[in-house]
Amino acid sequence: MKLEDVAVLGVGMCRFGVHRDTTLTELAREAGLKALEDAGLGFRDVGEAFVGYMQGLPMLGIKIMKEFGLTGLPVTHVENASATGLVAFREAAHAVASGRCDVALALGFEKMTEMAWGGGGGRGIGRDAIDSVILPAAFFALWAMRRMHERGTRPEHFARIAAKNWNHGAKNPLSHRQPDHKVTVSEVLASPMIAEPLTAMMACPVDDGAACAILGRRDLAQRLRPERPRVSVIASALQTETYTPGHTFLGPVVGPASMTRDTARQAYEQAGVDPSDVSLALCHDAFANEELEYYELLGFCPEGDGEKLLEEGATQLGGRIPFNTDGGLIARGHPGGPTGLAQIHELALQLRGEAGPRQVANARIGLAHLVGGGSVCTVNLLKRN
Amino acid sequence: MTQAEKERVPIEKGFFTIPRDPSEPPSLLGTRCRSCSEVFFPRRKVCAKCLSQDTEDTLLGPRGTLYTYTYVHVPMFGTSRTDAQGYGVGQVDLPEGPRVQAVLSGGAEDFRIGMELELQLETLRENRKGQDVVIFRFRPLAAA
Ligand SMILES: [Zn+2]
Numbered sequence: 001m002k003l004e005d006v007a008v009l010g011v012g013m014c015r016f017g018v019h020r021d022t023t024l025t026e027l028a029r030e031a032g033l034k035a036l037e038d039a040g041l042g043f044r045d046v047g048e049a050f051v052g053y054m055q056g057l058p059m060l061g062i063k064i065m066k067e068f069g070l071t072g073l074p075v076t077h078v079e080n081a082s083a084t085g086l087v088a089f090r091e092a093a094h095a096v097a098s099g100r101c102d103v104a105l106a107l108g109f110e111k112m113t114e115m116a117w118g119g120g121g122g123r124g125i126g127r128d129a130i131d132s133v134i135l136p137a138a139f140f141a142l143w144a145m146r147r148m149h150e151r152g153t154r155p156e157h158f159a160r161i162a163a164k165n166w167n168h169g170a171k172n173p174l175s176h177r178q179p180d181h182k183v184t185v186s187e188v189l190a191s192p193m194i195a196e197p198l199t200a201m202m203a204c205p206v207d208d209g210a211a212c213a214i215l216g217r218r219d220l221a222q223r224l225r226p227e228r229p230r231v232s233v234i235a236s237a238l239q240t241e242t243y244t245p246g247h248t249f250l251g252p253v254v255g256p257a258s259m260t261r262d263t264a265r266q267a268y269e270q271a272g273v274d275p276s277d278v279s280l281a282l283c284h285d286a287f288a289n290e291e292l293e294y295y296e297l298l299g300f301c302p303e304g305d306g307e308k309l310l311e312e313g314a315t316q317l318g319g320r321i322p323f324n325t326d327g328g329l330i331a332r333g334h335p336g337g338p339t340g341l342a343q344i345h346e347l348a349l350q351l352r353g354e355a356g357p358r359q360v361a362n363a364r365i366g367l368a369h370l371v372g373g374g375s376v377c378t379v380n381l382l383k384r385n
Numbered sequence: 386m387t388q389a390e391k392e393r394v395p396i397e398k399g400f401f402t403i404p405r406d407p408s409e410p411p412s413l414l415g416t417r418c419r420s421c422s423e424v425f426f427p428r429r430k431v432c433a434k435c436l437s438q439d440t441e442d443t444l445l446g447p448r449g450t451l452y453t454y455t456y457v458h459v460p461m462f463g464t465s466r467t468d469a470q471g472y473g474v475g476q477v478d479l480p481e482g483p484r485v486q487a488v489l490s491g492g493a494e495d496f497r498i499g500m501e502l503e504l505q506l507e508t509l510r511e512n513r514k515g516q517d518v519v520i521f522r523f524r525p526l527a528a529a
Contacts, residue, residue: 138474139486141455149453149498195457195474196493243433246452248476250400250427251486 003270006096007221008231008382009103010039011345013211016176016333018113024056027210028109029067031338035105035212036068040224043068046214047101052078052088052108053337064109081372082284083238084108085211085340086380090236092215102217108338109210137203137287139251139374141195144289148197153292155197157307159188162202162288164316165324169331171317171358174342176207176333188288202288204329211341213348231351234365235271235381239263255374260297264369267379268299273365275299278381280350280360281321281367282343285328291315295323298369298379317358325350325358343368344382351384392516396509400427401521402444403506410447410504411521415483417443424482445485447504449477449523452484456493477502477523490524501526 012034014027036043046068051061061077078088085108092104147153166183169175183201191201221230241247244256268274281298285291295306300314300321309315315323326332326346329339347366349355355363368380393403401411415426420437426445431438454475473489473496489496490505502523509518 135457135459135474137459138455138457141457142453142474142476142486145455146453146498193458195455195459198455245482246478246484247433248484248486249425249429 001097001099001217003093003097003236004232004234004383005218006093006215006233007218008213008233008344008348009041009216009221009224010035010037010214011212011341011348012036012038013174013338013342013345014209015174016207016209016335016338016342019111019208020113022208024109024111024208024210025064025067027111027208028064028107031109031210031212031341032068032105032107035214039214039216041103041214041216044071045103046071046073046105047103048092048095049073049075049105049107050078050088050091050095051075052080052084052106052341053110054079054081054084055110055336061107065107080376080378082286082334082336082339083370083372083376083378084337086343086368086370086378087238087340087372089213089215089340089344090238090378090380092213093233093236096215096217102220104215105212106215106341106344107210107212108341110335110337111208112206112335113208135195137195137198140287140290141198143257143293144197144287147289147293151304151307153307155189156185157292157310158197158202158288159185159199160310161285161291161315162188162330165285165288165291165328165330166201168317168325168358169327171356172326172332174345175327175331176205176209177327177331198287198289202330204286204334207333207335209333209335209338209342211338211345213341213344229352229384231348232383232385233380234273234383235267236378237263237266237270237380238376238378239266240376255371257293257297259377260294260369260371260379261299263377263379264298267367267381271381271383273381278321278365278367279363280325280347281323281369282326282328282346283323283369284371285324285330286334288330291323291328294369298367317360322360325355325360340368340370340378343370344380347382351382393506393508393519394512394516396518396520401504401506403519407506411506412444413446413479413485413504413521415443415445415481416440426479426483426485443481445479445481445483448526449479449485449502449504451496451498451500451502451523452476452478453498454489454496456496475502475523488520488522490522495525
């Protein structure tokens with residue numbers, strides 16, 4: 001069996017946000033049970049599980065999976081920083097594609113609001129102190145400042161992307177941020193500066209959440225939900241850094257932007273599609289300027305034309321290639337482990353035509369992209385058929 | 386240089402030199418690959434480019450060119466600094482090849498892409514032995 005014979009059978013998530021009075025276990029259980037119900041399956045049908053989170057004690061995933069029942073199923077932990085959820089998804093898809101099981105579950109959960117900050121990329125590899133003085137926000141700001149220098153990009157461009165994603169969030173009941181008014185460019189620019197030129201409203205929030213996807217053989221999708229368009233996995237690419245001149249090795253978030261370009265090419269090749277075939281894209285917009293870079297690196301416009309694509313309105317709902325239709329990391333939220341599975345949740349709804357007020361007309365192929373810690377990238381393509 | 390008489394120790398060993406004369410700039414401790422000549426910071430045993438293990442230590446700096454920078458307005462990790470003024474962060478291209486990500490010394494308006502910078506050591510805090518714990522920074526050369 002091939003990857004394209006694997007379908008997303010069901011998805012479920014709880015709204016991302018600050019969940020002070022809900023435990024991690026409760027969040028994970030809610031997302032998992034919703035996904036099973038959406039698939040029309042019981043937990044006994046699940047042949048294998050992949051659990052993703054960025055922090056927590058060893059065995060946390062196995063312990064949480066007991067909430068669904070003790071059936072003896074194999075459980076594997078996945079951690080790839082911000083990319084964790086999509087990598088859990090990728091492993092579940094391959095578990096089905098390999099014939100190891102008929103149904104696999106990918107579950108991500110996290111309480112970022114309880115995360116012990118202060119560590120960086122060097123934590124645990126023997127250079128804790130020197131590596132952790134620079135914030136992730138600073139790294140992406142460095143990227144933004146260089147682009148402004150090279151291409152004349154203005155902070156208004158970044159603010160426009162942020163405002164777009166905030167406003168997309170308003171159309172998503174599961175989004176953390178749901179503004180009660182139309183967020184404007186000037187409002188984003190006026191919010192407190194974090195790392196020049198990035199303001200607070202250009203950055204993702206700190207939040208909690210859980211999300212789950214059930215993957216299975218394509219014929220099962222047909223049998224379980226015959227009335228529903230099938231959503232197949234047509235590509236799942238994962239890469240770490242390739243050495244390039246100008247590489248930085250020290251600091252919490254390193255890695256070349258070209259990693260996204262290389263990973264996307266691999267995904268398009270695997271699926272036999274072009275960027276022009278893609279109906280919508282979800283990307284790692286932890287900071288708004290990233291999304292501008294990914295327009296180009298994911299192949300939706302030539303290098304240097306990102307601002308033009310944005311100014312044309314192509315990447316907002318109703319545009320040629322809407323980006324982050326569910327609000328993205330900036331509005332929907334970015335709790336870490338579950339983020340990628342929230343993207344799969346959105347793509348599944350969009351490709352089934354169930355996305356309500358934010359539905360992309362005739363959505364046929366959806367793309368989910370995340371980078372993790374600057375050092376890992378994954379691009380996944382889902383298709384309606 | 387009021388702290389000239391105090392012993393200085395690095396925040397972490399193996400990344401930079403601490404000259405005996407506090408007015409001297411430090412060097413960064415890097416690696417040069419004998420097979421492909423690529424130079425790296427920080428030090429590594431295996432060449433990231435050609436995978437050769439035939440590598441040697443090399444000193445880098447003290448000068449470089451600012452490739453990009455930002456000014457951060459939230460507190461810095463790993464220090465006891467609580468000043469609300471923020472701090473600069475940059476990527477600095479060394480003539481030997483490596484691009485180094487580091488904290489910059491100076492105010493919000495002191496940086497521009499392409500400017501020349503020089504390494505310096507900055508004291509973060511005093512440890513229990515009464516030694517100064519130092520880290521490397523880059524500062525605009527004009528401000529030297
Ligand atoms: Zn080499």
